[in-house]
Amino acid sequence: xxxxxxxxxxxxxxxxxxxxxxxxxxxxxxxxxxxxxxxxxxxxxxxxxxxxxxxxxxxxxxxxxxxxxxxxxxxxxxxxxxxxxxxxxxxxxxxxxxxxxxxxxxxxxxxxxxxxxxxxxxxxxxxxxxxxxxxxxxxxxxxxxxxxxxxxxxxxxxxxxxxxxxxxxxxxxx
Numbered sequence: 001x002x003x004x005x006x007x008x009x010x011x012x013x014x015x016x017x018x019x020x021x022x023x024x025x026x027x028x029x030x031x032x033x034x035x036x037x038x039x040x041x042x043x044x045x046x047x048x049x050x051x052x053x054x055x056x057x058x059x060x061x062x063x064x065x066x067x068x069x070x071x072x073x074x075x076x077x078x079x080x081x082x083x084x085x086x087x088x089x090x091x092x093x094x095x096x097x098x099x100x101x102x103x104x105x106x107x108x109x110x111x112x113x114x115x116x117x118x119x120x121x122x123x124x125x126x127x128x129x130x131x132x133x134x135x136x137x138x139x140x141x142x143x144x145x146x147x148x149x150x151x152x153x154x155x156x157x158x159x160x161x162x163x164x165x166x167x168x169x170x171x172x173x174x
Contacts, residue, residue, distance in 0.1 A: 012037035081105070 015033045048054050081102040086094050113128040124130055
């Protein structure tokens with residue numbers, strides 16, 4: 001007696017059983033169809049959760065998701081920035097000419113960067129000036145610290161050589 005079993009095409013959508021739900025441990029228990037994809041996903045998740053690399057894999061997955069979203073949104077944002085519209089006042093009446101969102105953003109940034117950093121005591125300069133001063137100070141601090149460290153190392157080496165030479169000379173004299 002021969003038993004022949006024919007299986008048509010099997011895909012991830014192939015139904016392999018019913019799920020009655022999931023209990024508090026994540027084991028299947030609810031109503032609904034169970035596919036091969038569900039089973040595979042469950043097995044992969046179980047293996048990953050047991051693995052110490054879960055956090056790094058989660059982080060990498062989120063990075064990839066962010067890249068995909070950014071790539072999908074880039075053309076939409078570019079289109080939105082290039083489209084023009086008519087500015088209006090609070091009553092909906094047109095004011096000025098047609099303008100693009102890119103120009104509105106540029107104007108707002110220029111206005112922000114040229115406004116006083118401190119509206120009470122205008123002695124500090126504009127927001128841009130304060131930002132540049134801070135950036136320059138940080139770069140100079142880093143450079144000066146590196147130069148001081150290098151000078152100390154050279155100075156310490158030179159002192160060491162001079163002390164060695166003096167001790168050697170003093171010992172030879174005795």
